[in-house]
Amino acid sequence: MTKGFFNLLKLSPVVLAATFFAANSAVAEQTTVAQLSNEANSIGQVTSVSQFSDVQPTDWAFQAVQSLVERYGCIAGYPNGTFRGNRAMTRYEFAAGLNACLDRVNELIASATANAVTKEDLATLERLQDEFSAELATLRGRVDGLEVRTEELEAKQFSTTAKLKGEAIFAASGVFGDQKADGSGDEIDNNVILSNRVRLKLESSFTGKDKLQVRLQARNTPKFDGTAGTKMARLGFDGDNGNDVEIDKINYAFNLAKGVRVKVDAAGAEMQDNTNVFNPVFKSSGGGAISRYGRFSPIYRVANGDAGVTVTLGSKKKKSRSPIILTAAYVTDNQNDPADGVFSGNNAFFGQVDFAPTKKLNLGFAYANAYEDSTGGKINIGSTGSSNANTPVSGKSNTNHYSLMASYKLNKKTILSGWYGIADVNEIGNSNQSDINYWAASLGIKDFGAKGNTLGLIFGQPPKVTDSNIAGKEDSDTSYHLEALYKMKLNKRIAVTPGLLVIFNPEHNNNNDTVYVGTVRTTFKF
Structure with a gap:
């Protein structure tokens, strides 16, 4: 997705949140259950945009990323201190990030902090949710399947230690x-043996x-x-x-x-x-x-x-x-x-x-x-x-x-x-x-x-x-x-x-x- 696409969506912070989460879940679409666990452990929560070594004040999306950290608290980074904002992604990856952001917005509303979510953000999320409804449904089905497989592996594994x-x-x-x-x-007996x-x-x-x-x-x-x-x-x-x-x-x-x-x-x-x-x-x-x-x-x-x-x-x-x-x-x-x-x-x-x-x-x-x-x-x-x-x-x-x-x-x-x-x-x-x-x-x-x-x-x-x-x-x-x-x-x-x-x-x-x-x-x- 390009800069023009985000301009079309009025640079909504929530959209950028979805973009970030999608980037972090790219590997998840192509990995095993064990790899999913390792990928999850590799992502860490941040509290300040300054923690990202590859995000500069001159970047076109700097204010949006800063807003997500301070206002929504739904942004994460990699252990090496990078954000990887220029990383390309698929529609499925974007849908995965959007789903994660929707969960965060629901948490904010449920915890009586609805003022943190603007009407503009909600309207943008509604349009995105409609457009990516098929992808979101597919991802939820995949997650349900992964949960079942994880339970089977845990039940059948040799030992936890x-x-x-x-x-x-x-x-x-x-x-x-x-x-x-x-x-x-x-x-010498010049014979060949199998052992x-x-x-x-x-x-x-x-x-x-x-x-x-x-x-x-x-x-x-x-x-x-x-x-x-x-x-x-x-x-x-x-x-x-x-x-x-x-x-x-x-x-x-x-x-x-x-x-x-x-x-x-x-x-x-x-x-x-x-x-x-x-x-x-x-x-x-x-x-x-x-x-x-x-x-x-x-x-x-x-x-x-x-x-x-x-x-x-x-x-x-x-x-x-x-x-x-x-x-x-x-x-x-x-x-x-x-x-x-x-x-x-x-x-x-x-x-x-x-x-x-x-x-x-x-x-x-x-x-x-x-x-x-x-x-x-x-x-x-x-x-x-x-x-x-x-x-x-x-x-x-x-x-x-x-x-x-x-x-x-x-x-x-x-x-x-x-x-x-x-x-x-x-x-x-x-x-x-x-x-x-x-x-x-x-x-x-x-x-x-x-x-x-x-x-x-x-x-x-x-x-x-x-x-x-x-x-x-x-x-x-x-x-x-x-x-x-x-x-x-x-x-x-x-x-x-x-x-x-x-x-x-x-x-x-x-x-x-x-x-x-x-x-x-x-x-x-x-």
Whole structure:
């Protein structure tokens, strides 16, 4: 509608009110019930025309808008302080605004303030009501229909406080090569398998700033270490419980004070879920790297267990992110076993400093001290390295883990990440000792080929025993991990990721044949 149309109607303030309300209800004609609620929350009442940043005294309708604020009190604006007076609208939108203004006039008359409404305004409203009678009737019918749908949704919704989220992975995978890397001389079974993993997550909040999470899981994706003869071939989403449904996570997070976040894990404590892992493109098992090692530094798996508590100092929110974030955690296994309890079984203390000097660069240093109550010398190094790295000593051990991480945004779509780590393993009760190191770098390019798609490359060295005073525990050669993947986002809910993992000199042994692991991972989110 143009300036001339309003002149035709003698610039009635009530007409301008209808115009404004119509502009604010434009989206309402084309949205769902949930969107209507969000739109209503985005409009706020004003008490002075000066609150609008885009309404100036020189505007042709300034006096009319000012009159509506002071005289009728039936004008609203947007949270950013704008009026948007030049916005175009349809006849239906105008009718919606007119209906809102009629309701306001009825309120003024009913409250004995009829003097605020002039005869000219009433006459103009009568003409408008006649002209837009069909549109008004249609809108009232739509509103009645929306009210019915809203009531149905409220009656059938899952919960007013809890959210149900789900993820399902269907994968076709296989290991290829000649002989296994375990020294047995057996041939690799070059077969393709079909497997799945399904997760249902219940999230609830009691204050709006806390979160209770319970996750159910069923899966049947085998670990490929037996097929390939090395744990270096493991997939990032593997695990097999025969597709039985199990509770694999229970945790509760809350703000203890301003800038202090506490998370208590009662089951399925995983440090990669509790802190920044500096590999934003590939950290997810459902949408990130296809390999286990390519997701993040193995130090985060050191502090995984049945239960634990994590404290974070500093804000992680994008708009108010702290330049330095500190994380401290304690994780334990068998906490409900009277023979071990909270402190006697396998446990780990974890600490991390997260430093972001610029918006593009993110640096981190992590430390973990782990006690391993294993008579076989096995330690938790992520189950991604050589057999020597996974069992570097012969009995119970205490290990100091250190890792440096970094992530850098080359541009809006390209992120370069990497990590380097070492571990000092000391066997308890004697002088046996082994040193382990590992490193990796990743390159992720978003919107590659099409919007939403991601191209990824990962190269590194899985955990390797570089020095040991135990005969046979030191790895003599070096393995290299090379991974390429391309995630294709079909829509908001479905993504398909073909990927190839190549392990050169598996088990850090130049005599072993190269191992290839291929997969096509399809991820559904709901």
